[in-house]
Amino acid sequence: MATIIKRKKKYSVVYRYQNEKGEEKQKWETFGNHKEALKRKNEIEYELENNIFITPTKDAYTIRELFYDFVLLYGKNNWALSTYASNKALIDNYINPKIGDLLVKKITARTIEEYYTELKSTPAVVRNGHKKRGFVSANIIHEIHKILRCAFNQAVKWEMLKKNPVANATKPKVQYKKRAIWTLENIKRALENCDDIKLALALQLAFVCTMRIGEIVGLQWDSVDISEKAIENDAAYIYVHQELDRVSREAMEELDNKDIKFIFPALKPGSVSRLVLKTPKTESSVRKIYIPKTLAYILKSWKDEQAELKDFLQNDYMDYNLVVTLSNGRPVEHRLIDKAMRELAARENLPTVVFHSLRHSSTTYKLKLTNGAMKDLQHEGGWSTIDMITKVYAHSIEEDRKSIAQNFDEAFYGGIGFDNKKSRTNENVIPDNKTNFSDNFSSENPYTNLDINALVLLIQSNPQLAQALQSAVKSD
Numbered sequence: 001m002a003t004i005i006k007r008k009k010k011y012s013v014v015y016r017y018q019n020e021k022g023e024e025k026q027k028w029e030t031f032g033n034h035k036e037a038l039k040r041k042n043e044i045e046y047e048l049e050n051n052i053f054i055t056p057t058k059d060a061y062t063i064r065e066l067f068y069d070f071v072l073l074y075g076k077n078n079w080a081l082s083t084y085a086s087n088k089a090l091i092d093n094y095i096n097p098k099i100g101d102l103l104v105k106k107i108t109a110r111t112i113e114e115y116y117t118e119l120k121s122t123p124a125v126v127r128n129g130h131k132k133r134g135f136v137s138a139n140i141i142h143e144i145h146k147i148l149r150c151a152f153n154q155a156v157k158w159e160m161l162k163k164n165p166v167a168n169a170t171k172p173k174v175q176y177k178k179r180a181i182w183t184l185e186n187i188k189r190a191l192e193n194c195d196d197i198k199l200a201l202a203l204q205l206a207f208v209c210t211m212r213i214g215e216i217v218g219l220q221w222d223s224v225d226i227s228e229k230a231i232e233n234d235a236a237y238i239y240v241h242q243e244l245d246r247v248s249r250e251a252m253e254e255l256d257n258k259d260i261k262f263i264f265p266a267l268k269p270g271s272v273s274r275l276v277l278k279t280p281k282t283e284s285s286v287r288k289i290y291i292p293k294t295l296a297y298i299l300k301s302w303k304d305e306q307a308e309l310k311d312f313l314q315n316d317y318m319d320y321n322l323v324v325t326l327s328n329g330r331p332v333e334h335r336l337i338d339k340a341m342r343e344l345a346a347r348e349n350l351p352t353v354v355f356h357s358l359r360h361s362s363t364t365y366k367l368k369l370t371n372g373a374m375k376d377l378q379h380e381g382g383w384s385t386i387d388m389i390t391k392v393y394a395h396s397i398e399e400d401r402k403s404i405a406q407n408f409d410e411a412f413y414g415g416i417g418f419d420n421k422k423s424r425t426n427e428n429v430i431p432d433n434k435t436n437f438s439d440n441f442s443s444e445n446p447y448t449n450l451d452i453n454a455l456v457l458l459i460q461s462n463p464q465l466a467q468a469l470q471s472a473v474k475s476d
Contacts (some may be wrong), residue, residue: 001015001045001048002014002015002040002041002044002045002048003015003041004034004041006034007030009032009250010030010031010032011030011032011033011034011036011037011042012028012030012031012037013028013029013030013031013037013040013041014026014027014028015048016025016043017053018049018446021099029065029068030068031064031096032088032091032092032096033092034184035098035394036096036097044429049365050173050460061099061103061104061105061160062100062101062102062103062104062182063095063096063099063103063104063107064096064100064101065104066104066151066152066155066160067091067095067096067100067151070151070154071088071091071152071155072152074150074154074378075087075088076253076254079255080258080259080278080281081245081247081251081252081255081258081259081260081276081278082245082247082251082281083281084251084255085247085248085250085251085252086143088145088250088251089125090143090144090147091147093125094119094122094125094136094140095144095147095148097121098115098118098122099111099115104155104160104161105161107165107166108165108167109166109168109169109170111165112148112165112166113170114170114171116141116144116145116169116171116172119136119140119141120135120138120141120172121135123135123136123160124133124134124136124137124140126437127232129378138172138173138174138175139174141172142171142172142174144290145166145172146168148166149164149167152165152166152167152174154166155174166177166218167269174242178350179353179354179357179360179361180352180353180357180439181353181357181361181364182350182351182353182357182358183362184361184365186350186351187203187207187358187361189348189350190203190344190345190348190350191203191204193344193345193348195346196240196271196344197302197305197323198324198326198332198336198337198340199337199340199341199344200339201216201298201299201302201323201324202216202217202324202332202355203341203358204295204298204361205219205238205295205324206355206358207358207361207362207365208290208291208292208295208362209238209291209295209362210359210362210363210366211238211289211359212243212285212356213334213337213355213356214243214244214245214334215240215242215243215280215285216323216324216337217244217322217324217331217332217333217334217337218242218243218244218245218277218322218331219238219240219322219323219324220242220320220321220322220323221237221303221321221322221323222321223240223241223242224237224238224239224299224301224323225237225238225239226291226296226297226299226303230296231293231296231297231300234290234293235290236290236291236293236296237288237289237290237291238288238291239287239288239289240280240285240286240287240288240289241279241280241281241286242261242273242277242278242279242280243277243278243279243285244276244277244331244332244333244334245275245276245278246273246274246275246276246333247260247273247274247276248272248273248277249271249273250272252274252276255395258294259278259279260275260276260277260278261276261278261279262276262277262320263275264276264277264320264331265328275331275333280406286460294316302323303323306325309327313328313329316328317329318330333424334355336465337355338354338355341353341355375427
């Protein structure tokens with residue numbers, strides 16, 4: 001007979017069987033919920049009673065068992081808290097219920113593609129308190145594809161398979177919509193009409209410092225240098241090294257509070273999740289951001305107001321040393337900032353955007369401000385690779401590349417026009433003003449009328465152009 005044993009929030013079906021040598025063995029099969037465990041318990045008992053039970057072997061290894069080992073041996077060591085929670089949800093909601101009982105050895109690329117097709121007509125699992133979302137989206141299937149590919153890669157490393165069947169499966173195409181962003185004028189208007197101090201601070205930190213919402217609401221005063229000396233020397237800065245997030249208690253327990261710096265007290269007993277301060281997902285997210293004087297003085301003024309509020313509320317103020325807080329000092333969750341931003345946009349007739357779009361607005365504006373200094377912006381925004389900027393902000397980079405050509409035309413040719421028809425022939429090119437090209441550039445000194453200062457400024461502002469010219473000189 002089989003027994004169901006609950007361990008934390010998991011349910012394990014435990015039973016005994018005889019292997020091929022007649023030896024008695026014990027087997028544990030773990031499931032995400034009691035319903036799945038009960039179904040498996042009934043299957044095992046039926047098979048044992050009717051002598052049709054298949055002795056567990058390497059060839060009888062199921063996808064469900066693969067993912068149990070995958071999470072235990074790979075996930076716990078490599079996933080961050082939020083990644084662990086989201087991946088476990090995909091496994092429990094979409095993978096195990098659909099293909100968990102299939103044998104790993106029998107899986108082919110065709111099997112995976114048929115599974116993806118079935119998912120497209122499968123209702124999406126909705127969390128408590130959330131609206132219905134229709135069928136499983138291409139984005140979710142794309143995430144499922146990633147975790148399947150990773151799990152089967154491990155199966156190959158564990159010598160259960162010779163090749164990964166998921167690698168050759170065609171995944172659904174994800175159509176990335178161009179995200180609407182606020183312009184500089186939109187942001188200024190929003191700030192002029194914003195009467196919510198926590199939203200006003202968040203808007204400025206997102207746009208001026210290219211910070212993520214988790215980094216903003218997780219920022220503490222001991223990571224901000226706004227001393228008078230720092231401000232006078234243009235050295236005021238913010239040090240980003242943590243973020244505020246709500247994570248599931250299950251993930252915290254399974255990962256032994258991995259990456260967590262501080263756990264905020266729960267407001268309700270028995271809460272399934274907790275607000276925490278944790279380290280960022282990637283090392284590149286840890287960075288120092290220099291801030292302009294105006295923002296430094298705004299922060300300094302707010303810190304003084306916050307100190308007065310603490311004195312007034314005394315013990316009713318929960319001091320966690322946070323920069324952006326509720327009126328009682330408690331941390332501000334992402335959803336509260338998003339809600340306040342939507343209300344402000346509706347009231348001021350501004351485009352409806354998500355808060356993260358301010359990070360896009362910031363990067364787009366800084367690309368133009370710095371003439372495309374992408375390496376500096378990569379560090380400023382905390383991206384792991386420069387590709388993130390070139391892919392997401394290609395439209396802005398394209399505009400800067402056009403301006404390079406325009407600036408070069410002004411600096412090098414001095415605005416001289418040419419006859420397009422003649423420029424396509426081998427004839428001497430004559431400017432529109434009928435003056436010979438040689439009249440403008442003498443043979444002794446072809447750069448007589450060239451604006452050297454403008455050219456030098458152009459080269460200094462475009463490192464790629466400087467490198468190209470340097471290479472050309474060396475080749476000559």
